[in-house]
Amino acid sequence: MPKNQRIGYRGQLIPKRYRIPLLKGLNECCEYLSGNFNIKSMVEVGCYTGESTVVFANCFKEATIYAVDIWRKKLSNVEELFDARVRWHTNIEKIKQPSVMASKRFEDSSLDFVYIDGNHSYSSVRQDILKWLPKIKKDGVIGGHDFHYEGVAGAVQANLGPPVQVFQDTSWVIPCAKILKPPRFY
Numbered sequence: 408m409p410k411n412q413r414i415g416y417r418g419q420l421i422p423k424r425y426r427i428p429l430l431k432g433l434n435e436c437c438e439y440l441s442g443n444f445n446i447k448s449m450v451e452v453g454c455y456t457g458e459s460t461v462v463f464a465n466c467f468k469e470a471t472i473y474a475v476d477i478w479r480k481k482l483s484n485v486e487e488l489f490d491a492r493v494r495w496h497t498n499i500e501k502i503k504q505p506s507v508m509a510s511k512r513f514e515d516s517s518l519d520f521v522y523i524d525g526n527h528s529y530s531s532v533r534q535d536i537l538k539w540l541p542k543i544k545k546d547g548v549i550g551g552h553d554f555h556y557e558g559v560a561g562a563v564q565a566n567l568g569p570p571v572q573v574f575q576d577t578s579w580v581i582p583c584a585k586i587l588k589p590p591r592f593y
């Protein structure tokens with residue numbers, strides 16, 4: 408792969424000029440989180456080649472970053488790219504499991520932050536919200552990526568309410584204390 412490109416989720420090459428705002432936006436999201444929360448343990452649902460995982464690992468150096476993904480075989484060398492990228496980051500723990508199954512590994516109210524970036528359909532995002540929200544501490548924060556997708560925005564707004572902030576990479580965040588529409592059993 409040429410140095411200035413990366414593979415997109417659907418296998419396409421993404422030129423560097425599109426990468427920069429994405430990473431800048433995620434870094435801004437991390438700055439917001441660092442300034443407002445004490446992130447010691449977090450989960451990223453959907454890690455792909457680990458670009459965002461490494462941003463989290465660098466930003467929250469004292470935290471454990473649990474990296475959840477199924478890494479389907481049909482996406483050729485994506486898992487290998489992930490493994491190579493996170494290799495030297497001792498604060499990343501890889502969990503190769505579907506999101507819902509992985510959520511069962513965690514105690515309720517044990518995480519400071521969950522970032523949802525797995526399957527982007529309305530029903531999957533809703534399911535991720537419902538499964539992961541109870542795992543976050545009451546003074547923690549939930550967020551994710553791709554708020555410009557209809558399924559993502561719809562599921563977030565219907566089940567949590569509006570994000571307090573959407574960053575330029577379309578990462579969204581909502582502190583648990585500011586959730587306007589807590590799901591029924593939360």
Ligand SMILES: C[S@@+](CC[C@H](N)C(=O)[O-])C[C@H]1O[C@@H](n2cnc3c(N)ncnc32)[C@H](O)[C@@H]1O
Pocket residue numbers: 416452453454455456457458459460475476477478479504505506507524525526552
């Ligand atoms: C958009 S990519 C993640 C991109 C990554 N966060 C980044 O910014 O570089 C979505 C990822 O979610 C994973 N995924 C999809 N459905 C999932 C599920 N049910 N459980 C876990 N991972 C899932 C896919 O394998 C894929 O790697």
